Amino acid sequence: MAPAQLEQRRSHNLLLISKLLNQRDASSPFTLVIDSLEQSAKPFVKEYVRRAKLSKTKVLFVSYETLKAPEGVDIFIQATRKPFPTLQKEIATAASEGKNLLVFDTLNWIAGDSSLNLSSFLSSLISPNTPLLAVYHQDIPLSRPLESSHSPHPLTLLKYLSTAIFSTHSLHHVLAQKSARGRSLAEPVFGLAEEVEGIVQGMGSNDPRGVVLEMEYRRKSGRGVHEWYFLPSLVHSNATSQVSKGKEIAILLDDHPLYRQSPANEGWNGIDEVGMDSTFNLGLTEKQRRDREGVVLPYFDAQKGEGGEGGRILYDMGEEDDFDEEEDEI
Amino acid sequence: MSTSRIPPILEQYTRAPSAGELVLLTNVLGAGTNWLISQFLCGALAEDPRRRAGGAAALGGGHETDAGEEEKGETAVLLVSWMRDLEFWTAEGRKAWGLDLARLTPRKRFTFIDGLTELFVSPATPSQHPNSNPNPHPSPLPIRSTRTITPRGPPPSTSSPNPIARNPPTPPTTSATTKLTSPSLQHIESTILHAISALSTTASPKRILLILDHPDLLLATGASSAAPSSQSTQHSISDTSTAVEPLRAMIHTLRQHVHATVVSLAADAPLANGGGGMPLETNHAALLAGMAHVADLVLSVRLLDTGFARDVSGVVRVSGAAGEGEEGGAVREVLYYVGKDGVVKAFERGGAGGVGEGS
Numbered sequence: 001m002a003p004a005q006l007e008q009r010r011s012h013n014l015l016l017i018s019k020l021l022n023q024r025d026a027s028s029p030f031t032l033v034i035d036s037l038e039q040s041a042k043p044f045v046k047e048y049v050r051r052a053k054l055s056k057t058k059v060l061f062v063s064y065e066t067l068k069a070p071e072g073v074d075i076f077i078q079a080t081r082k083p084f085p086t087l088q089k090e091i092a093t094a095a096s097e098g099k100n101l102l103v104f105d106t107l108n109w110i111a112g113d114s115s116l117n118l119s120s121f122l123s124s125l126i127s128p129n130t131p132l133l134a135v136y137h138q139d140i141p142l143s144r145p146l147e148s149s150h151s152p153h154p155l156t157l158l159k160y161l162s163t164a165i166f167s168t169h170s171l172h173h174v175l176a177q178k179s180a181r182g183r184s185l186a187e188p189v190f191g192l193a194e195e196v197e198g199i200v201q202g203m204g205s206n207d208p209r210g211v212v213l214e215m216e217y218r219r220k221s222g223r224g225v226h227e228w229y230f231l232p233s234l235v236h237s238n239a240t241s242q243v244s245k246g247k248e249i250a251i252l253l254d255d256h257p258l259y260r261q262s263p264a265n266e267g268w269n270g271i272d273e274v275g276m277d278s279t280f281n282l283g284l285t286e287k288q289r290r291d292r293e294g295v296v297l298p299y300f301d302a303q304k305g306e307g308g309e310g311g312r313i314l315y316d317m318g319e320e321d322d323f324d325e326e327e328d329e330i
Numbered sequence: 331m332s333t334s335r336i337p338p339i340l341e342q343y344t345r346a347p348s349a350g351e352l353v354l355l356t357n358v359l360g361a362g363t364n365w366l367i368s369q370f371l372c373g374a375l376a377e378d379p380r381r382r383a384g385g386a387a388a389l390g391g392g393h394e395t396d397a398g399e400e401e402k403g404e405t406a407v408l409l410v411s412w413m414r415d416l417e418f419w420t421a422e423g424r425k426a427w428g429l430d431l432a433r434l435t436p437r438k439r440f441t442f443i444d445g446l447t448e449l450f451v452s453p454a455t456p457s458q459h460p461n462s463n464p465n466p467h468p469s470p471l472p473i474r475s476t477r478t479i480t481p482r483g484p485p486p487s488t489s490s491p492n493p494i495a496r497n498p499p500t501p502p503t504t505s506a507t508t509k510l511t512s513p514s515l516q517h518i519e520s521t522i523l524h525a526i527s528a529l530s531t532t533a534s535p536k537r538i539l540l541i542l543d544h545p546d547l548l549l550a551t552g553a554s555s556a557a558p559s560s561q562s563t564q565h566s567i568s569d570t571s572t573a574v575e576p577l578r579a580m581i582h583t584l585r586q587h588v589h590a591t592v593v594s595l596a597a598d599a600p601l602a603n604g605g606g607g608m609p610l611e612t613n614h615a616a617l618l619a620g621m622a623h624v625a626d627l628v629l630s631v632r633l634l635d636t637g638f639a640r641d642v643s644g645v646v647r648v649s650g651a652a653g654e655g656e657e658g659g660a661v662r663e664v665l666y667y668v669g670k671d672g673v674v675k676a677f678e679r680g681g682a683g684g685v686g687e688g689s
Contacts, residue, residue: 037622065578065624067350067585080579108620109575140619141604143573143612192619197599198358198632200622201649203661 010252013227016217018248020164022051023101028217029126032162033135034155038191038205039168041135043233044213045103048133049073057099060091060130066105073103080109084116088124095130102126104134111154112142118154119161134158138167139192162218169212171230172204175258208233212253228253291318336369337676339664343627343648344369346405347539347590354625356597356618361631361644363594364414364422365668367543370592371419372427374405374539375439406438406529406536408588410522411543412445416507425672438534441525445510445518445547513551519580526587537589546595548577549613573609574616581621593621597630626650634665643668646676 019027035041049072052059061073069076075094079087091102102125110116126132136158144153152160159165170190177187190202210232217225231250253259284292317323336344344366347353353370357363409419416431419442423429434440508525510518522540530536585591595618600606604615622628630647642665649661666676 037619040623065582065620067352067582080582106623108616109578112575137619137623140616140623141612143609143616192603195599195603196632196635197602198356198361198597198630198645199647200354200356200597200602200618200630201628201647201661203663205649205661208660 006252006254009227010255013225013229013252014248014250016225016227017213017215017229017250020215020217021048021250022055023048023057023099023131026128026131028162028164029128029131030122030162031131031133031164031166032158033133033166033168034138035135035168036137036139036191037201038173039170039211040206041166041168043211044166044168044231045105045133045135046070046072047231048101049103052101055099057101058096059101059103060094061103062087062091062105064104064106064109084110084121088121091125095127098129100130102130102132104132107134107136107154107158108140108142111136111158112144114145114148118157122161164218165216167214169214170202170205171207171209171212171256171258173202173207174212174253176204178259208235213250230256230259336373337666337674339676339678340369340646340666340674341373343629344373346374347592347627349537349589350585351590351626352585352621352624353590353592353627353629354621355592355594356602356622356628356630357594358596358598358632361633363629363631364418365426365666365672365674366629366631366646367409367541367592367594368419368422368426369674370539370541371407371409372423372429374407375431375434376427376429404439404536405539405589406440407539407541408441408443408522408525408529409541409543410443410445410510410545411541412449412547413544415444415447416442422672426674438529438536441508441529443508443510443521443525445543448509448511449513449551451511513548515548515576515580518548519583522584523587526584538587539590539592540584540588541592541594542581542584543594544596545577545581545593546601546614546617549573549617550610574613574620578617578620582624593625595621597632631666641667 016027019025020031033041033044035044049059049061049070053072058074059072060075060077061069062077062079063069064079077087077090077094082090095102107118110121111118122132122134136155138155142154173188173190180187191205192200194202210230213229213231215225215227215229217227219225229250230253234249343353347370355363355366411419420431423431431440431442435442508521510521512518526538526540530538581591581593596614597618600611601614602618604612606612628647628649630649631644632647633644634642635645644666646664646666647661648664663679664676665679666674668674
């Protein structure tokens with residue numbers, strides 16, 4: 001990845017996630033969070049609620065599976081077994097005139113209900129000052145009645161409706177998969193996907209260090225922006241100082257020290273280089289790399305004009321090059 | 331009665347779940363969770379005597395953060411088992427812990443609801459049973475001396491649509507166990523709620539640990555799909571929609587009435603992955619994954635990946651839900667061994683000496 005491109009992504013996409021997390025300018029009326037047993041969306045939702053509190057937004061939390069109101073939630077609505085019109089009314093009365101944030105702890109259990117028109121129900125809840133943040137657990141299979149087998153799967157529908165989709169991944173798993181990719185091995189799978197009898201959650205699931213987020217954001221034009229982020233957990237990182245300064249704590253996954261493409265991380269976390277017992281330094285300095293990239297390959301030269309000057313190697317001597325009369329004679 | 335029966339490694343997980351906690355135990359064929367359930371069961375019941383004897387400050391202080399809450403009332407256990415009867419659990423408790431469940435019952439420390447024996451037996455049959463209560467919704471206040479069966483009023487039919495509306499008999503009944511007599515979720519829920527209110531009265535409030543042993547049986551027996559949508563106050567769910575939701579909603583509702591909940595489910599491959607496309611597989615997988623998403627602690631028991639061993643019964647994988655606490659996300663595995671005497675040893679991988687003569 002060219003540095004300039006990364007720089008651009010850094011500035012644009014970090015601004016974007018900051019805008020999304022802080023719910024500025026009605027950036028995303030319907031944010032869908034797709035989580036799994038391997039990485040729960042809870043820390044991510046918590047961060048959302050925390051920032052909503054900072055901007056004095058009223059947080060309405062509709063619970064289907066949460067027992068106690070999470071920290072920072074203003075109005076906690078138990079929705080289990082509630083008829084949808086009642087729920088709708090309750091949310092409408094709870095919503096204030098000012099800014100609100102409506103959170104659904106899971107959509108799974110209402111997505112399976114064939115008596116409900118999911119899209120109209122959700123869009124009736126969303127208003128310009130009430131964006132919706134909803135979680136969908138992707139590993140809960142849905143048994144669908146026969147008559148709805150021709151309509152799209154609720155998750156497909158939700159993905160279509162939403163303006164931003166976040167998929168959560170465990171940092172531990174992302175690093176393990178990257179390391180396997182780097183060595184051209186099959187990427188490991190975790191948890192239920194391991195298909196080992198009796199395993200429900202994989203090793204390293206719900207990494208305490210933070211959450212890896214895969215974002216897909218739809219602009220008004222319809223163009224999608226795709227990016228991977230890392231959201232550090234406040235307990236386990238020193239991000240607290242940044243929070244107090246009001247800085248963005250989310251970073252690009254490519255900027256994560258353990259994920260970054262750097263000599264230290266290439267291969268087997270740098271073990272290859274160290275373990276290679278050689279007196280030569282096989283690495284390149286930044287200048288050497290740039291010089292090497294600057295070399296015009298002989299056949300590019302040959303393609304110029306009338307065959308150029310043949311397969312000559314054109315190289316401008318640097319001052320550190322040692323000119324040898326016999327060898328370097330052209 | 332020794333409290334050192336809990337393996338020290340597992341003790342931090344099985345001892346006194348905190349308020350509102352949901353613990354999910356999963357098992358596979360060949361590696362059951364019965365021993366884990368009795369850890370929870372007996373851990374909760376054996377706790378208080380020792381506390382009283384040893385002084386709360388010295389022994390009890392370190393275990394729980396809400397030590398103040400513990401002062402308020404003792405812990406009572408409500409065990410609902412769809413897999414085993416009372417004799418089994420009594421034997422289990424005696425074997426591993428030397429705990430006499432029958433003695434704890436009249437002291438309102440323990441109530442057992444039998445979800446297995448009479449789940450599908452017609453309402454007429456139970457009354458012939460000498461030891462069982464003809465009433466399907468008895469209050470589990472057992473006074474052993476009044477052994478005579480004194481039916482109060484006509485035996486109600488089990489298919490009553492709203493049993494919670496009926497005034498339950500408050501005087502002591504004859505049996506230690508309540509039996510679920512209908513697979514209808516409404517019946518099950520009201521029976522359990524009843525038992526909860528009988529255990530924890532306003533006079534003597536208790537922290538109730540609710541243990542649901544294999545409620546997934548109800549999925550397999552088709553109970554949930556038969557759950558009637560007759561109750562007009564509730565949102566009616568048609569039979570064709572996901573049958574898992576009523577069961578999940580029931581567990582969610584029950585959780586609001588108790589201190590903490592332990593649920594055990596089967597996690598055998600066909601039931602956990604839901605890939606087969608059969609309704610049972612899909613529903614079971616949905617219930618399992620749904621509960622695992624909510625659970626604060628998941629203890630998955632499975633067999634050794636490397637085959638059988640005489641000195642190891644299986645592996646427990648301990649995983650917590652997302653980073654609420656400091657160590658919320660840490661996943662670890664512990665090997666365990668259940669001896670013939672019912673005593674459980676737990677040890678780390680590679681840590682020798684757990685079993686003694688291990689070959």
